[in-house]
Amino acid sequence: MRRYRPADIVDAVVIGSGAGGAPLLARLAAAGLSVVTLEAGRRWSPPEDFATDETEQNKLFWRDERLTTGGTPLAFGRNNSGIGVGGSTLHYTAYTPRAQPDDFHLHHDFGVGVDWPFGYAELAPYYDELEAFLGVSGPSSYPWGPPRPAYPLSPLPLNGAAQLMARGCDALGFRTSPAANAALSAPYYQPSIGWRPACTNRGFCQAGCSVGAKASMDVTYIPLALARGAEVRPECFVTGFERDASGAVTSVIYRRDGADERQRCRSVFLCAGAIETPRLLLTTGLGNASGQVGRNLMAHTGLQLWGSFDTAVRPYKGIPGALISEDHHRPADADFAGGYLLQSIGAMPVTYAGTVARGRGLWGEALTRHMRGYNHVAGINILGECLPSPVNFIELSDETDARGLPKPLAHFTAGENERRLTAHADKTMRAIWQAAGARDIWTFDRYAHIIGTCRMGDDPADSVVDRDGRAHDLPNLIICDNSVFPSALSVNPALTIMALSLRTADRFLARVAQGDI
Amino acid sequence: MTRTPDHRYPVGTVQALLDGEHVTAPTRAALQARLTDPPAAQPDMLGNRVGLLAAVCARLVPQSGSAPVDVAGMLHARLATGVGDGWRYADLPPDPLAWRRGLEGIGETAQAMFDGDFTGLTAGDQDAVLHAVQAGSPAGEIWRELPAARFFETLLAAVVETYYAHPLAQEDIGYAGMADAPGWQVIGLGEREAREPAGIVA
Ligand SMILES: Cc1cc2nc3c(=O)[nH]c(=O)nc-3n(C[C@H](O)[C@H](O)[C@H](O)COP(=O)(O)OP(=O)(O)OC[C@H]3O[C@@H](n4cnc5c(N)ncnc54)[C@H](O)[C@@H]3O)c2cc1C
Numbered sequence: 001m002r003r004y005r006p007a008d009i010v011d012a013v014v015i016g017s018g019a020g021g022a023p024l025l026a027r028l029a030a031a032g033l034s035v036v037t038l039e040a041g042r043r044w045s046p047p048e049d050f051a052t053d054e055t056e057q058n059k060l061f062w063r064d065e066r067l068t069t070g071g072t073p074l075a076f077g078r079n080n081s082g083i084g085v086g087g088s089t090l091h092y093t094a095y096t097p098r099a100q101p102d103d104f105h106l107h108h109d110f111g112v113g114v115d116w117p118f119g120y121a122e123l124a125p126y127y128d129e130l131e132a133f134l135g136v137s138g139p140s141s142y143p144w145g146p147p148r149p150a151y152p153l154s155p156l157p158l159n160g161a162a163q164l165m166a167r168g169c170d171a172l173g174f175r176t177s178p179a180a181n182a183a184l185s186a187p188y189y190q191p192s193i194g195w196r197p198a199c200t201n202r203g204f205c206q207a208g209c210s211v212g213a214k215a216s217m218d219v220t221y222i223p224l225a226l227a228r229g230a231e232v233r234p235e236c237f238v239t240g241f242e243r244d245a246s247g248a249v250t251s252v253i254y255r256r257d258g259a260d261e262r263q264r265c266r267s268v269f270l271c272a273g274a275i276e277t278p279r280l281l282l283t284t285g286l287g288n289a290s291g292q293v294g295r296n297l298m299a300h301t302g303l304q305l306w307g308s309f310d311t312a313v314r315p316y317k318g319i320p321g322a323l324i325s326e327d328h329h330r331p332a333d334a335d336f337a338g339g340y341l342l343q344s345i346g347a348m349p350v351t352y353a354g355t356v357a358r359g360r361g362l363w364g365e366a367l368t369r370h371m372r373g374y375n376h377v378a379g380i381n382i383l384g385e386c387l388p389s390p391v392n393f394i395e396l397s398d399e400t401d402a403r404g405l406p407k408p409l410a411h412f413t414a415g416e417n418e419r420r421l422t423a424h425a426d427k428t429m430r431a432i433w434q435a436a437g438a439r440d441i442w443t444f445d446r447y448a449h450i451i452g453t454c455r456m457g458d459d460p461a462d463s464v465v466d467r468d469g470r471a472h473d474l475p476n477l478i479i480c481d482n483s484v485f486p487s488a489l490s491v492n493p494a495l496t497i498m499a500l501s502l503r504t505a506d507r508f509l510a511r512v513a514q515g516d517i
Numbered sequence: 518m519t520r521t522p523d524h525r526y527p528v529g530t531v532q533a534l535l536d537g538e539h540v541t542a543p544t545r546a547a548l549q550a551r552l553t554d555p556p557a558a559q560p561d562m563l564g565n566r567v568g569l570l571a572a573v574c575a576r577l578v579p580q581s582g583s584a585p586v587d588v589a590g591m592l593h594a595r596l597a598t599g600v601g602d603g604w605r606y607a608d609l610p611p612d613p614l615a616w617r618r619g620l621e622g623i624g625e626t627a628q629a630m631f632d633g634d635f636t637g638l639t640a641g642d643q644d645a646v647l648h649a650v651q652a653g654s655p656a657g658e659i660w661r662e663l664p665a666a667r668f669f670e671t672l673l674a675a676v677v678e679t680y681y682a683h684p685l686a687q688e689d690i691g692y693a694g695m696a697d698a699p700g701w702q703v704i705g706l707g708e709r710e711a712r713e714p715a716g717i718v719a
């Protein structure tokens with residue numbers, strides 16, 4: 001690996017190595033720029049370090065304490081974000097559907113929320129590129145959205161929950177399809193990366209993939225970036241910036257082994273995720289002329305519905321998210337803006353038990369009896385739209401963490417639109433699970449993915465970054481992660497974050513080519 | 518009437534899996550340690566309330582086996598590491614203060630409802646105390662400041678997640694996911710692979 005010295009002025013420092021940071025790191029390095037990524041977490045070696053055990057794998061999650069409040073307080077930790085080279089892709093389920101064109105103009109269609117400054121057409125080539133590079137498994141023809149190329153690999157096999165969802169949807173006339181999963185259904189080769197093996201149906205994507213079949217960033221864009229000359233500097237926690245008289249950032253300050261170090265640079269890409277990114281800007285006071293940093297927090301409506309079946313499911317096996325339906329993307333009978341997709345889900349024992357405890361409040365014999373039926377439970381969930389609201393935001397709390405930095409405090413209260421959408425989805429999913437033969441049906445009302453806390457837009461008064469990701473009031477600070485999304489999109493976010501990451505790099509490189517940087 | 522599915526594995530099933538060839542080294546290391554090593558001794562984080570916590574755990578996750586899982590000891594050991602879940606309701610104080618206060622509150626409620634120490638109550642009375650805390654407005658001074666239902670949810674989730682992380686609890690629900698090598702080929706509905714043991718009842 002190439003190593004830079006702190007005194008070297010590198011072309012760019014990238015903060016964070018997840019979905020937003022890793023692809024652009026590789027792109028900038030491939031263009032010949034000198035780039036260093038500073039990552040708070042470790043560099044893991046999955047075959048030796050990853051156990052098929054949830055408690056052991058808690059090390060993949062961001063466990064510095066975050067405070068949560070509001071009418072429907074958000075859960076973080078295992079429900080939210082990761083740490084380590086690869087970021088949250090280390091533990092994502094690898095569901096990689098594309099957003100649909102109308103996801104980008106919710107305001108135009110419904111008069112609520114805001115539109116993206118560009119549309120689907122701008123991201124489509126990046127979606128194509130990503131699916132080919134990551135090796136996404138999926139159907140040869142996808143039933144929803146605009147025409148698109150076939151997925152490079154055939155779909156992964158359907159597990160019990162997926163078969164049950166297919167059964168229920170068939171009975172009700174809803175279309176289903178094998179899902180797009182960024183996990184390999186066959187060995188796959190990419191230059192500079194080599195062969196990655198096929199998924200072994202181990203079912204533990206949310207606890208890290210020990211075989212490297214899942215396209216987390218640590219086995220895809222990070223090795224590519226390293227091969228192109230980038231430096232990845234793990235266990236470096238960024239705490240601040242140095243700036244020159246014009247206000248431009250000149251170096252990034254970080255803590256390693258308890259001591260402060262700095263890396264000089266010409267530009268900074270802040271890709272620390274939708275909580276740490278605004279937190280860092282709020283603690284340093286940067287990029288917030290609009291007062292919008294931390295505002296517009298959205299979280300996908302993510303209602304889960306569970307049931308018990310006479311036939312054994314053994315819900316720990318198979319890619320957790322094997323089946324999808326987007327028939328409710330814009331439901332005809334909706335009394336809300338936007339829509340949702342439906343997915344089958346897996347159940348690892350500890351996470352499932354925790355869900356039963358929080359969601360149903362079961363304990364004692366009622367709990368242990370229910371858990372003895374674990375092998376017969378199966379679940380489905382939605383991922384749905386969420387509108388920005390002035391009452392939902394991230395701020396700094398009065399409490400400090402072990403580093404002396406203020407802990408973030410998230411306010412979240414589901415609004416009327418989220419409640420109506422969730423009620424619609426509850427009815428739909430209940431009908432599907434009844435048709436599939438479920439008993440003892442229950443729901444867990446949950447919100448997933450933190451989105452929108454450094455919104456992208458053309459108007460510096462109500463957004464933090466421009467359409468190229470540049471902070472309106474600090475041009476050599478660029479942001480790229482889930483925080484810049486103007487709207488939530490009714491799909492899982494990672495593929496779109498990666499697409500944005502490649503686009504952000506290309507826009508930056510275009511300015512480099514023009515001599516603007 | 519359909520029978521409630523019950524998928525318990527015979528005692529010793531998980532140890533046999535761990536001793537076999539179908540478990541990867543990192544998985545074996547994590548589970549074997551949890552199975553054989555008692556929770557590390559810790560300085561008292563709970564102001565002399567580990568016994569009370571153990572009594573609460575015994576009601577939240579009742580165990581019938583001859584060698585019960587030491588859930589309270591595992592929780593206490595985790596509290597001592599200072600690493601939690603990564604989040605907390607803003608209206609609860611930080612761990613381990615929340616735990617100390619909450620356990621003290623359970624003690625107060627036991628006194629108010631049954632005029633005795635929680636640990637000395639009958640199982641039924643203990644359950645009544647815990648139900649009152651879960652319902653959100655139990656008797657006791659502590660609960661004026663500490664939101665009871667929130668505390669109970671946090672406590673319950675921690676107890677349950679600690680218990681079901683233990684190989685013996687996983688045996689009790691017929692979980693075989695730790696047999697992670699070489700992966701699963703037979704994954705469909707109602708399908709069982711040869712190395713997945715059959716349950717006692719189902
Ligand atoms: C259990 C679970 C399952 C999921 N499944 C899916 C799925 O199937 N499909 C999907 O699309 N999405 C999924 N997601 C969401 C997806 O993982 C995230 O949306 C995505 O990874 C976010 O990308 P990001 O770049 O915004 O942040 P991250 O990927 O979280 O990257 C941020 C990185 O910045 C680092 N960092 C933060 N602060 C600092 C600092 N101060 N200094 C240095 N480094 C720092 C972090 O350690 C981290 O590595 C899932 C999430 C969870 C919790």
Ligand code: SF4
Pocket residue numbers: 183184198199200201202203204205206208209210211212213214318319320
């Ligand atoms: S299910 Fe497949 S992709 Fe997911 S963690 Fe297991 S082997 Fe990796």
